Amino acid sequence: MSLVQKRWNELADIKDELAARDWFPGTSGNLSIKVSEDPLQFLVTASGKDKRKRTEEDFILVDRDGQAIEKTSLKPSAETIVHQAIYQKTNAGCCLHVHTVDNNVISELFSTEGEVTFQSVELIKAFGLWGQNDRITVPIIDNTSDLSLLAQDVVHVITKETKAVLMKNHGITVWGRDGFEAKKYLEAFEFLFSYHLKLRNFQSVVS
Numbered sequence: 001m002s003l004v005q006k007r008w009n010e011l012a013d014i015k016d017e018l019a020a021r022d023w024f025p026g027t028s029g030n031l032s033i034k035v036s037e038d039p040l041q042f043l044v045t046a047s048g049k050d051k052r053k054r055t056e057e058d059f060i061l062v063d064r065d066g067q068a069i070e071k072t073s074l075k076p077s078a079e080t081i082v083h084q085a086i087y088q089k090t091n092a093g094c095c096l097h098v099h100t101v102d103n104n105v106i107s108e109l110f111s112t113e114g115e116v117t118f119q120s121v122e123l124i125k126a127f128g129l130w131g132q133n134d135r136i137t138v139p140i141i142d143n144t145s146d147l148s149l150l151a152q153d154v155v156h157v158i159t160k161e162t163k164a165v166l167m168k169n170h171g172i173t174v175w176g177r178d179g180f181e182a183k184k185y186l187e188a189f190e191f192l193f194s195y196h197l198k199l200r201n202f203q204s205v206v207s
Helices: 003-020 080-089 101-109 122-127 147-157 179-206
Strands: 030-036 041-045 059-062 094-098 115-119 135-141 164-167 171-176
Touching (some): 030 080, 041 080, 080 147
Parallel strands (some): 135 164
Antiparallel strands (some): 094 171
């Protein structure tokens, strides 16, 4: 089995798991996984596909400019440029972008602060944070239909500690060194978002 096929199967398995959680409403979301570092090549979701179904046309192999390496009638996700920018800025091996109600609401609630931080919640251990006072922060950027500008904005807020970026009312993009780590981070962030919203709602009811 070729490396491309191995990465294809790995990304397809991740897509199936996220689809089972209903994290791809209305064909939204996009996923990618790195195949080679030099030259940069990665598989990315094809545009407009129902990600709840598994087909042989789910992903396209693209180069460092986000262009398909082989001739195809399919189009790479419109947000391929964001994945491209993250691969060039970080040591990421996989990027996952999903739209959920929870991450959209969190991005709205904390957009003025420009970030949301979680501390003293057990699940931040998913990010390798074990200290009593450790915290994980997710930057929040404004959404824009200019995807080149969006990619620039994402790169601008990334630091060595950053593992994800929230786009206001547009979902979250998470990355990791490989598919397993990226999925783990995404699951942990979505838990933290849901936990915070439920806690916030409870506090407002009893206050």
